[in-house]
Amino acid sequence: MAINFTNALGVHEHALTLRTQRTTMLASNIANADTPGYKARDMDFGSVLAQATSGRGDVAMQQTHSRHITGMPGLNDASALYRVPSQPSLDGNTVDEQVENAAFARNALEHQASFQFLNGKFTGMIKALKGE
């Protein structure tokens, strides 16, 4: 009975990667809060995660054998959506600092949650391997 990382780690491996990518997107929005014409971007986390866990996606690798790896579909331009502004400004900027700040704080917490789940999986595996 071999240890299968995909089964053992489950969704958390993908979740942590995507949370990290979302951090970059939200940081971009905050850095460009005063840039004229900049459009705030964010991802639809649920659909991107479903895409990542199912191995589908625009950059999925072709599998001609059951033991081929699927590859990790990264974040592509199609999954980086534009935010609908609640108060668009005259210079074309759609960043709402409060919204972005709240989303960033929440994303940081969810990143921590994903990390703790993933860490728990690894700790469990180490415990099983040691057999103490």
Add this chain to the structure above:
Amino acid sequence: MSLMGVFDIAGSGMSAQSLRLNTTASNMANANSAASSAEQTYRARHPVFMPVMNSAMQDAFAEPAHNAASTSVRVAGIVEDARPLQPRYEPGNPMANEEGYVFYPNVDIVEEMTNMISSSRAFQLNVDVMSAARTMMQRVLTLGQG
């Protein structure tokens, strides 16, 4: 590791906002710098921000597609305010021209004060982003350590 990108992005935001604070400071410092001709008079300066798509600069193969929305900011340039200067009749001023006029800069103090508050808040927000990213990264480094 795409968390590294957050440091670049937040850093670019901090440097852009500190440059904006710099122009605000020089505008306010020179708000009353009179001159005897319109050409020599100080004019209010404002930075122009521009987004930078990082994917164009980085190796596309090293980190596939994670750069889809990694956008830092840069200062495209500094523009001088085109609003008219304020000529004032001050014959006693040593800078006055033959007609007794001196020119004062077109600096709007109220506007500069709002700019100052806005840029210092935005700077603070970028610092918060950077320290949050640092915490997240430190946590990820402890993966598997019990």
